[in-house]
Amino acid sequence: MLSTLGINEKRSALSGFVIERTAKRMKQACQQYLTQAGIDLTVDQWVILQELNQLDGQGQNELARKTFKDAPTVTRIIDLLCQKGLTKRIVAPDDRRKFHIFLTQEGRSTIAEVLPAVRQFRLQAYQNLSDDELHTLTDLLDRIFDSLL
Amino acid sequence: MLSTLGINEKRSALSGFVIERTAKRMKQACQQYLTQAGIDLTVDQWVILQELNQLDGQGQNELARKTFKDAPTVTRIIDLLCQKGLTKRIVAPDDRRKFHIFLTQEGRSTIAEVLPAVRQFRLQAYQNLSDDELHTLTDLLDRIFDSLL
DNA sequence: AGCAACTAGTTGCTAAGCCAAGTAATAATT
DNA sequence: AATTATTACTTGGCTTAGCAACTAGTTGCT
16 A cells, blocks of 8 residues: 555645645745834735735625635724725725725835835745746645645 | 746745645645544644654643744643643653643544544545655745745 | 843733624515 | 525634743853
8 A cells, every 4th residue: 555545644744734834934934024124014914905906996705715814804904904094995886785995095105115025025935946846836736725625 | 137036926926825825725624624523623733732642741842843833822722732631731850941741541542533534634635646746845845944034 | 159141931912714693785585 | 575595794702823021940150
């Protein structure tokens, strides 16, 4: 039964761990780049801002789906972003349950500040990977992702 | 400036995201396997138990270092595990600041229950990856990990 | 011996995650 | 038209994470 499954037990035991610890360290490192740039934002708040920067005025559920966060989490992150004056909630005219979330002027300028820090972070994170390797990595991760749920 | 950096901007923007979402989904899926097996444990609690199963009687700092959790988090997870009667704290005879954490009998039998569920989870997660690919994956992730901090 | 520096673990605060339950508005049924 | 189901979002509870400040015990220095 050596390799009938194609998966080495010890290696597979390790790799879940390796994925999680890398994700964790990336988040921490990214956070440090933000903090050092004097930006008062968490990485998760940044993720939402970034998504709004792609397409302004999305509803919370859309944001949740796209960022793989759940609805309550998005509610709370938007609460914080609104407190900080970076976004605002506008009730959807056609559906009064729904909010469109928009970036404020300040939100936009914050994004402009953050982008260079985030690029620097990426440069560091991927400095030892070629473009091909990065492609391979996302492919393998996606195949795991797609095998679950 | 096309590929002078060796890293495609869009691809690198995506991959942090891909790593995190895969880690997240793996944790969720693993949790489901535990819950469906009627096991009242979180994945993080399992990680600590698993580490104690490798080497019983470790101190909390050792556990923190090995599982890449921080000290306060480990304190709280051990609190819960002790409440559940799966582990116990024994003051180190040579250093009264320190605890040795030991599995109880019940802890051991819980581990025996959990293992099959975890193996099933791994089978599902890695079903579309060869042993080689799994090796490549952990290698690439480790290289990112090592580039940070 | 006495004081500084360090180490193990704890506690409090905030953010984020998941779950489950709740509200209010809209869509579907009959 | 009235009831039912669904949808968008919110709230509360519990766990994990990171940070900072704290206690208490240990080690090093002089």
